[in-house]
Structures are given as structure tokens and as C-alpha cells.
Amino acid sequence: MEELTETLSASFSVSKIPNNPAAPHPRLSNYKVRTSAVDQNERRRKQLEQQKQNRRDYVNLARRLAEDDWKDCSSEEDELDESAEDMDTSTTKTKKHRKKKLRYYRNRLMLSEWLVDVPSDFETEWLMMLCPIGKRSLIVSARGRTAAYGRNGYKLNQFPSLLPGGNRQRTSASGYSILDTIYSEATRTYYVLDVMCWNGAPVYDSDTEFRFYWMRAKFEETPEVSSNAKLNPFKFIPLKYYACDKENLTKVMSEPLPFEPALDGLLFYHKKTHYTFGTTPLVTWLQAWMLPDILNIPVPQSYIDNKPPKARLLPPSPMDVNNPGKAKGKSKAQVEEDVSEVDGSNTME
CATH class of the missing domain: 3.30.470.30 (DNA ligase/mRNA capping enzyme)
Incomplete structure (x- = not known):
């Protein structure tokens, strides 16, 4: 059950905002982006x-x-998010x-x-x-x-x-x-x-x-x-x-x-x-x-110690499992090897 909860928390997102900081980083190895956002x-x-x-x-x-x-x-x-008005069903004038x-x-x-x-x-x-x-x-x-x-x-x-x-x-x-x-x-x-x-x-x-x-x-x-x-x-x-x-x-x-x-x-x-x-x-x-x-910027060990347990970032984009040939500087076999390693890890606890 704990493993299922972790998987859902890492992969589920209500927001459609690309690369939303409220969700895990897209390059975290166990975070699967469900929608293909336009290139940043x-x-x-x-x-x-x-x-x-x-x-x-x-x-x-x-x-x-x-x-x-x-x-x-x-x-x-008045070009704000109008959905806020739908949250309150009260008809009182004050509200x-x-x-x-x-x-x-x-x-x-x-x-x-x-x-x-x-x-x-x-x-x-x-x-x-x-x-x-x-x-x-x-x-x-x-x-x-x-x-x-x-x-x-x-x-x-x-x-x-x-x-x-x-x-x-x-x-x-x-x-x-x-x-x-x-x-x-x-x-x-x-x-x-x-x-x-x-x-x-x-x-x-x-x-x-x-x-x-x-x-x-x-x-x-x-x-x-x-x-x-x-x-x-x-x-x-x-x-x-x-x-x-x-x-x-x-x-x-x-x-x-x-x-x-x-x-x-x-x-x-x-x-x-x-x-x-x-x-x-x-x-x-x-x-x-x-x-x-x-x-590729070094940081003090104290910052590395704050890294979530087992967290690992994937190589820089583009790295697409469905199109492995796009991964810069890597052969298809190397990309597939990386993907197999990623699928067996759990970065967020």
C-alpha cells in the first residue's frame, strides 16, 4: 500500500501547468509526466x-x-481565474x-x-x-x-x-x-x-x-x-x-x-x-x-544532504523513452539501459 501511495503521489497531478514546482521535478527518475508539454x-x-x-x-x-x-x-x-467565484455557493450579499x-x-x-x-x-x-x-x-x-x-x-x-x-x-x-x-x-x-x-x-x-x-x-x-x-x-x-x-x-x-x-x-x-x-x-x-x-554547479555537502532519499535526476532533456534516438550523446542501447535502471528505483519517500 505504501508503495502504491508513493507511486500515485509522484505521478498524479491535477494542475495542467507545465513544469509546475508544486509537483516533483520532471527529471526525477520516478516521476512520469502524463502530458507532453511544449518544449520549455x-x-x-x-x-x-x-x-x-x-x-x-x-x-x-x-x-x-x-x-x-x-x-x-x-x-x-478582470482577467483573473473566474473559477474562484464558483467555489462559494452562498447567495448572501456579504459573501x-x-x-x-x-x-x-x-x-x-x-x-x-x-x-x-x-x-x-x-x-x-x-x-x-x-x-x-x-x-x-x-x-x-x-x-x-x-x-x-x-x-x-x-x-x-x-x-x-x-x-x-x-x-x-x-x-x-x-x-x-x-x-x-x-x-x-x-x-x-x-x-x-x-x-x-x-x-x-x-x-x-x-x-x-x-x-x-x-x-x-x-x-x-x-x-x-x-x-x-x-x-x-x-x-x-x-x-x-x-x-x-x-x-x-x-x-x-x-x-x-x-x-x-x-x-x-x-x-x-x-x-x-x-x-x-x-x-x-x-x-x-x-x-x-x-x-x-x-x-553542473557544485554545492556544499549540506545541500546534498537535504536531497530526498533515493532521489535521482535523469539526464538532460530531450530524453524520450518513446524516441530514444533523441537523447543527446547517447546510443539507443545506452538510453534503454538508463530507463531500465530508472524504472527500478523509487526517488521520493
Whole structure:
């Protein structure tokens, strides 16, 4: 029974999102992908082309998020997952209002995929962030208060802060900010992954390089937000970003972590991607123990020790059992030998 449960947990997935980090990595040897997703590199190329054509009124969207004003909301601003409304069968006016309000704050974060196919321009066109263990939160500071929302749109907390618009004693009529963060309860700190709006200026449609540069510059201008105070009970600390060349990544992984919590994993951002809602192949994710197999980057033994028992990653794609000849650098016989070894292993316990 235990063996059957393990098999089902590794192979069953409700989500149709390609390379979903909520599921095991597609290259884990006992994880069988049930649907053949479009090549990750091809989806990256298409999304980079598509974002040039997709222009939204981010000024108006940021204002609505800041002011919680959704009157006469256009269909473009309301392009969220409508399935959330079907979850509540209650017909009371209060619950309907809460559900309608909830959906405007859900799906407002840019989410990652597993890094499966390493892009050819990885060293030159990508940036990396080390991510602490914590809870992903959308931060909106406006009208003299600061609110933290979960990925599902629920408000997790409300408090004053020294972010623009986040404190009644130091706010302005037009100031508001929107941040993508990871909250660490142990350190009472919001570690900032990305900035979408600062002091009323949205940068959703700016590329990653600019957003990261701007984020660092704005936090250097307002160092008080990174310290605990009566008017700033939670710290806001921007996470560092690094170039993705092998020498630099090897150096970063050998150094002490730049934050107190334990390492959750690594995010990789394409330099040219805009801040888009939902899962994108232009932002990818790995756990530290995967770096030697996926990127050929050595990591300290402490990270290898966190590897799940018996976990083993398959050789780089394309490796297709139905088309063994596609496996780069291997004969059909060698591929079949690898597959036979994989089928006899159990990587996740």
C-alpha cells in the first residue's frame, strides 16, 4: 500500500501547468509526466515575442490595487481565474461581495516553473536569486496602511510601514507601492523579490534588469524600511541578484547565505521578461541539491544532504523513452539501459 501511495503521489497531478514546482521535478527518475508539454525553450521564445504586443493599462491597475477600487472594472483588468467565484455557493450579499473582492487580489504574482531545459543564453541573459523559506506575499501600501495578501487573494495582515503610502503619519495622497515578497515569520521580515510599483510609478512592463536595478536604488534611498521601528514593525529587505555564469554561481553557493532563514531554493529570471501574472517559463526554479545535475554547479555537502532519499535526476532533456534516438550523446542501447535502471528505483519517500 505504501508503495502504491508513493507511486500515485509522484505521478498524479491535477494542475495542467507545465513544469509546475508544486509537483516533483520532471527529471526525477520516478516521476512520469502524463502530458507532453511544449518544449520549455520554445515557450520562452513565444512569451518574449508575445509580451511585446500585450500592453495593459498598468497605471490604472496599480491604482485600483492600491485604492481597492474596482467600480466599473473593465474586462481587461478582470482577467483573473473566474473559477474562484464558483467555489462559494452562498447567495448572501456579504459573501458575494467578499468573493468578488477576493478575486481581484488573487493571481497577481509572477510564478515560476521548474528549470528543465537549460537555455543556451543562460549565462548571459539570466539572473539568479537565492530565496529564503517563507510565505509568498503580495504587499500593497497605500492610503496610510500596508496590507499583505496571499497568492489566493486573502488578506494575511495589515500594518503600518515606511514604504511609500504605507503609514498615515508619513503618507501622501498619491503615494502607493506594490511588492512581490517572501515573508519569514521567524525574522518578521518581508524579503523583496520584485517591485511592481513604487510611490505611484508602476513598472510591470519594464524588463527584469530595470526592475531589479530600480528596486535596489529605491531601497537604498529609504534605508529606514529595512529596520524595525514603531512605524515600521516589519522589515523589508530586497534580495540580492546574481549573474548566472558558472564561476559566479559556484562562488555564491559556497558563501554564507545573505539572510537568516534557511535556503528554500533558487529563482532564475530572464533579463528581458516583464512582470506577468501567473506561471511563466521566463522565471524558473531549482532546489540547491539539483544544481550539480541540472547546471553542473557544485554545492556544499549540506545541500546534498537535504536531497530526498533515493532521489535521482535523469539526464538532460530531450530524453524520450518513446524516441530514444533523441537523447543527446547517447546510443539507443545506452538510453534503454538508463530507463531500465530508472524504472527500478523509487526517488521520493
